Amino acid sequence: MxxxxxxxxxxxxxxxxxxxxxxxxxxxxxxxxxxxxxxxxxxxxxxxxxxxxxxxxxxxxxxxxxxxxxxxxxxxxxxxxxxxxxxxxxxxxxxxxxxxxxxxxxxxxxxxxxxxxxxxxxxxxxxxxxxxxxxxxxxxxxxxxxxxxxxxxxxxxxxxxxxxxxxxxxxxxxxxxxxxxxxxxxxxxxxxxxxxxxxxxxxxxxxxxxxxxxxxxxxxxSSIVPTASSQCSLKPFCCPLKNLCNPSTKQNLLKDSQNYKPRHDPDASNSLVMPRPTPDHQRIFNKAGIPVVDVVVDPYLVNHLRPHQKEGIVFLYECVMGMRLSGRFGAILADEMGLGKTLQCISLVWTLLHQGLYGCKPIIKKALIVTPGSLVKNWKKEFQKWLGSERIKVFTVDQDNKVEEFINSPLYSVLIISYEMVLRSLDQIQAIEFNLLICDEGHRLKNSSIKTTSALISLPCEKRIILTGTPIQNDLQEFYALIEFVNPGILGSLSTYRKIYEEPVIRSREPSATKEEKELGEKRAAELTRLTGLFILRRTQEIINKFLPPKKETILFCRPTVLQLGLYRKLLRSRVVRSCLQGVLENSPHLICIGALKKLCNHPCLLFKAIKEKESNPTCDECEESNLYEGLRDIFPEDYTFTTFTETDSGKLQVLAKLLETICELSPSERIVLVSHYTQTLNILQDLCKHYGYSYTRLDGHTPISQRQQIVDSFNNKFCSTFIFLLSSKAGGVGLNLIGASHLILYDIDWNPATDIQAMARVWRDGQKHTVHIYRLLTTGSIEEKIYQRQISKQGLSGAVIDLSKTSEHIRFSTEELRNLFILHEDSNCVTHDLLECNCMGKKDHQYPSPEKLSVYTGCQHGQYQEKADAKKSLSMSQLMQWKHFSGQHQTLDPFLERIKKHISFIFQNVTNPATPT
Ligand SMILES: Nc1ncnc2c1ncn2[C@@H]1O[C@H](COP(=O)(O)OP(=O)(O)OP(=O)(O)O)[C@@H](O)[C@H]1O
Ligand SMILES: [Mg+2]
Structure with missing residues (x-):
């Protein structure tokens, strides 16, 4: 208008x-x-x-x-x-x-x-x-x-x-x-x-x-004016003097040009030169007409950068300089995990700290990086990895290193702090003038009413970057909160946003939407995509695959033991489960039933422990749980105790024990990450390690934050003799690099595929030198298979499209779904394979070429994003058909599988990047 x-x-x-x-x-x-x-x-x-x-x-x-x-x-x-x-x-x-x-x-x-x-x-x-x-x-x-x-x-x-x-x-x-x-x-x-x-x-x-x-x-x-640089593709920068502003005289020009030289040679081969400011930008930010100087990323860094990272740095630079949107300085870098968001930010920070486009004056003096506690040290390490410890001194805040020290020392220009510590040190942080704010794993800012978010919002710093590998646009309101954080006011007030974008978009996706409503919703979504695409960048993992070694992913369907089968049947016959299926009970007892079945799949002793705890401490609030356990005790052997645990009671644990033994024998120099979502299960896995004398280390929610990076570092050290890294996916699933290991075993399965994918991505990432082996253990015919089917039919076999914060509590089940969930398939070798209606008779020992790769996309949001999600949906189960698969009786050529298959009923296997030399 x-x-x-x-x-x-x-x-x-x-x-x-x-x-x-x-x-x-x-x-x-x-x-x-x-x-x-x-x-x-x-x-x-x-x-x-x-x-x-x-x-x-x-x-x-x-x-x-x-x-x-x-x-x-x-x-x-x-x-x-x-x-x-x-x-x-x-x-x-x-x-x-x-x-x-x-x-x-x-x-x-x-x-x-x-x-x-x-x-x-x-x-x-x-x-x-x-x-x-x-x-x-x-x-x-x-x-x-x-x-x-x-x-x-x-x-x-x-x-x-x-x-x-x-x-x-x-x-x-x-x-x-x-x-x-x-x-x-x-x-x-x-x-x-x-x-x-x-x-x-x-x-x-x-x-x-x-x-x-x-x-x-x-x-x-009103100020959303995409600037020229956001509209045109990047061109190599040629003449730094061409656009000098207001040169008063020729002599001045000459003198200035000699004083103002780029820090690095813009004409060197492989140089990464930032786009130069438009005349509009110069009018606003360079009123004095100081000469424009090339901003050139340090070649020391550029030599390591992948092409997508160079693009990412240019994008971030343009955003924080207000070159993509006039008067806006925020950005969201939403690259999928492992794409090196850290390095892109480090390159940006280093560049802005030492260079300036107007007369070389540094663009920023101080940068604040806020990150989850477990990654604070990792950030420091990455700074050292890419810049060495001499070039830059970064300060990390913890119990012993207080913000005051940063304030009082002239040495530091970068402060790295956890979200938790920000709240505790808010007064000091507010007193420092930060010119750049980077929030790692920043999807946690999606809730603007939580204290950390409002504390960070209160900082006067305009240049703000959110880093997130987790899709952010599934929920339009959370999406708004993140955008509001980086570019406040850009989408108007929340009520305006709802009226103009959210409501029409949501409405258009409802089945009863009219043609007009659908069209309007699509148009509004497209406009939102266009607008936000100017400052949001997301690339998918496929672009990095070619730099990584092969990845062999194997799904092992493990037969339940006699004890597991007996307990499973009894649980399914319980009054509570039957009531769930009739929809009679309130308070979601199905979650208790699901929890019990999952425990049982991991190891019956977990169920035994729960029964004992209920017996000794019955509370009325949880009487449904007590009801569920009724009569279960009788199925355990008379002398069963929680401590008399043996691997022979659990199908998966038997397979795991054999798998560890095989890796130890066949690849003695390689190491393993062993992941579970539950601390109690990790205890069992730890007992197994002790029992067989495997050296191990462990990181879970109880590990002090200050020790986490040290544990990770010493494990990744190539001289480290620790064989197994026990990892709780909840504590360490996000952001950690565990490339010291080349085998990763997921002992249990989560409702949210993103959690599992995040965990698996810890070893198959940049820096990994060996072929990576991922094993996922599922109990045949049980609820675990159902969860797996749900995972892949919802999102395909790769990529994380579901929000990490969503757990089973957020999933709604229809009675039909619950009925399916609560069936035990005792006679099947693999229900998942049965569902595929494949006629291979359980021995399809070749892998079809993988289906066409989904294209890499930039500038996320609803339009493209939806397309991608849909594409994945349609691949889903049929993609699994293309994997090699065979029943446990089938002869395989794989020495690993040959050794472990005794308790395995079925195997699916897929290799990514088979051609890449290791
Ligand atoms: N160009 C590169 N060459 C070699 N290694 C790289 C490169 N870029 C990044 N890496 C390494 O890849 C690993 C993953 O990078 P990083 O932790 O930044 O990923 P991320 O995008 O933040 O992923 P996540 O979302 O999981 O946190 C790190 O060990 C990092 O040092
Ligand atoms: Mg990261």
């Missing part, structure tokens, strides 16, 4: 303009002469600014009509009129009643239009195309000089109009105009809508309306 529509600029000119007011006889609020002929024949209605009540009515109406229009304020506009007409007579009456409630006094003086006539008109509306106008509005009055109260968007269709404020809220509605008058409505004309008078400032194209762009001016996005 043109800025000339601003009320202040329009005051007073309305009187001169020809005005258009709909015809009618009784509109007493209309203005003298013109109004006499321009009152609408039909009823005028107004939706008051007190939108809450009216939106409630609209929702009520939608329920009455059996249509779900609750979240579609932006679409409901004209669509609503149409939908009302489709409702039965009684509902129409209620609908009309609803509108009458909101008619302001002045309108009550109008002669109410017979409902039938109105609906007749509305039926005809479908024949017209909607037209959109930018307008200014004020309360209707007789005053000659209008005092416009605000900008608005007017939608005219057929004989009806709707007025929306710049937050997308309806602030007026009217019907009964002459359609030909509305058709010819143009700049300068005025119109009465209920108690409001508007003046048309300009015409808005359907495209502008549908994308929501027309609402952007007044919602904090």
């Amino acid at each position: 043109r800025r000339s529509a601003a009320p202040s600029q329009c005051q007073g000119n309305s009187a001169k303009k020809p005005r258009f007011i709909p015809p009618g006889k009784n509109n007493t609020i209309c203005l003298k002469k013109e109004n006499e002929q321009l009152v609408p024949e039909m009823k005028l209605t107004e939706v008051e600014e007190k939108q809450q009540s009216s939106s409630g009515h609209i929702r009520a109406l939608s329920r009455i009509c059996g249509l779900n229009i609750n979240s579609a304020q932006a679409v409901e506009s004209l669509g609503e009129i149409n939908c009302m007409e489709k409702c039965n007579g009684e509902n129409e009456h209620k609908a009309a009643g609803m509108k009458r409630v909101n008619i302001p006094k002045a309108d009550l003086m109008l002669k109410p239009t017979p409902e039938i006539a109105r609906h007749k008109e509305e039926e005809d509306e479908c024949d017209y195309l909607a037209k959109y106008f930018s307008v200014v509005w004020c309360k209707a009055s007789k005053k000659k000089h209008k005092k416009w109260e605000g900008d608005a968007v007017l939608i005219a269709k057929g004989k009806s109009v709707i007025l929306k404020d710049m937050e997308g809220k309806d602030i007026g509605r009217g019907t009964g105009y002459k359609s030909k008058d509305l058709e010819s409505l143009g700049e300068g004309q005025t119109l009465i809508i209920g108690g409001k008078e508007i003046e048309v400032m300009g015409i808005i194209s359907a495209e502008e309306f549908n994308s929501g762009k027309c609402f952007q001016n007044d919602v904090g996005t």
Whole structure:
């Protein structure tokens, strides 16, 4: 919308303009002469600014009509009129009643239009195309000089109009105009809508309306002007002197050019030169006309950078310099895990600390990096790895190293601190002037009401970067919170965002959405993608695969033991499970049942322990759990105790023991990461290590943060003799590098595939030299197979598309799903294979070439993102068919599998990057 529509600029000119007011006889609020002929024949209605009540009515109406229009304020506009007409007579009456409630006094003086006539008109509306106008509005009055109260968007269709404020809220509605008058409505004309008078400032194209762009001016996005560099592809920088600003004289120019030299040679081969500022940028940030100097990334770093990392650094640089969006300095780097977000940031920090595009003055003086506790030391290590310990001194905050030390020492320019410590040291941090803020694993800022987020928001630093490997756009509100953090106000207020983007997008995805709503939702999503794509970058893992060694992934289906089968059957016959299936009980007892079955799959002794605990400490709150355990004790041998644990009681543990033995024998120099989601299970795995005399180390939620990096470092050291790294996926799943190991065993399975994928990515990452072997253990025919099927049918076999924070508690199960979950398939070698309806008879010992790789994409968000998610969905189970697979009886050529297959009923295997030399 043109800025000339601003009320202040329009005051007073309305009187001169020809005005258009709909015809009618009784509109007493209309203005003298013109109004006499321009009152609408039909009823005028107004939706008051007190939108809450009216939106409630609209929702009520939608329920009455059996249509779900609750979240579609932006679409409901004209669509609503149409939908009302489709409702039965009684509902129409209620609908009309609803509108009458909101008619302001002045309108009550109008002669109410017979409902039938109105609906007749509305039926005809479908024949017209909607037209959109930018307008200014004020309360209707007789005053000659209008005092416009605000900008608005007017939608005219057929004989009806709707007025929306710049937050997308309806602030007026009217019907009964002459359609030909509305058709010819143009700049300068005025119109009465209920108690409001508007003046048309300009015409808005359907495209502008549908994308929501027309609402952007007044919602904090007026400065969203993609700058030239964000629109064009990068070009190598050639002449640093070409764009010198205001050189006063030739001599000055010469002198300046000698003083202001790039720190590194921009013309060297392989140099990475940052884009130069546009004239606009120079006008704003270089008023003094200081010479523009090339900013060139240190060649010491560039030599190590992958192509996608170079692009990422340029992107981050442009964002924080306000070169992609005028007046905005934030960015989100959402590359998938392992792509080296840390190195990209280190390169940026190093560059900004020592170089400046205007006269070499460093762009930043101090940078703050906030990260999960377990990664604080890792950041420091990465700084040292890429820059050495001499070039830069970074300060990490912990119990012994306080922020004061950073403040008092001139040595440090980078402060690395955990999210937890930020809160504890907030006062000191606020006292430091940071010019760059980087939040690693920043998806935790998605909740703006938590203290850490508000503490970080309170920092005055404008240049803000969020790093996250976890998809962020699944939830549009969380997405908003992250964007608000890096570029505050860019999407307007939350309520505006909801109206303009979230509601239409959500609405368009509902099954009952009309064609119009679908189109509008898609357009709004596309616009949101376009807008946010200017400062969000996401690349997928496929781009790094070619740099990594082969990865052999094997799914081992382990037969349950006799004890496990007996307990499993008993659990499934329990009253609690049966009630779950009938949907009788409240308080989600199915979660307790699922928990018990999962424990049993890991080891019966975990269940035994739970039974004992319940017996000794029964609480009424958890009586369902006690009920579930009823009679289970009898199935355990008489003399069973928690400490008499043996591997022969658990199918998976038997296989694990054999697997460890085989790796130890066949690849004695290689090491193993052994992952479980549960501390108690880790205890069992630790007992196994002790029993067989394997050296091990352990990292779980109880490991002090200060020790974590040290544990990781010494394990990764090539001289380390520790054979097994016991890892709790919850404590260390994210961000850790465990490339010291080339085998990773996932002992149990999580509902959320992202958790497992995150864990598996700890060893198959940059720096890994060996072929990586990943083993996933599943108990045949049990709930674990069901969870696995759910994982792959939901998201395919690769990539993390589900939010890490989602656990089984967030998953809703239909009774049908629960029924399926609570079946034990005792006679199958592999239910997952049965489901594939493959006719290989359990020996498909070759691997098909992997299906076409999903393309790498940049600039995430809904459009592309959805496409990608859908593509993965369709691959899902059928992708598994392309893996090698064979039953446990089948002869394999794999020496590992040959040795361990005794307790294995079925195997799936897949190799990624088979051609890469190790
Ligand atoms: N260009 C490179 N060459 C060699 N190793 C690299 C390169 N870039 C990054 N690495 C290494 O790859 C590993 C993964 O990098 P990093 O931890 O930054 O990944 P990330 O993108 O932050 O992943 P996550 O989302 O899992 O935290 C690190 O050990 C890092 O040192
Ligand atoms: Mg990381």
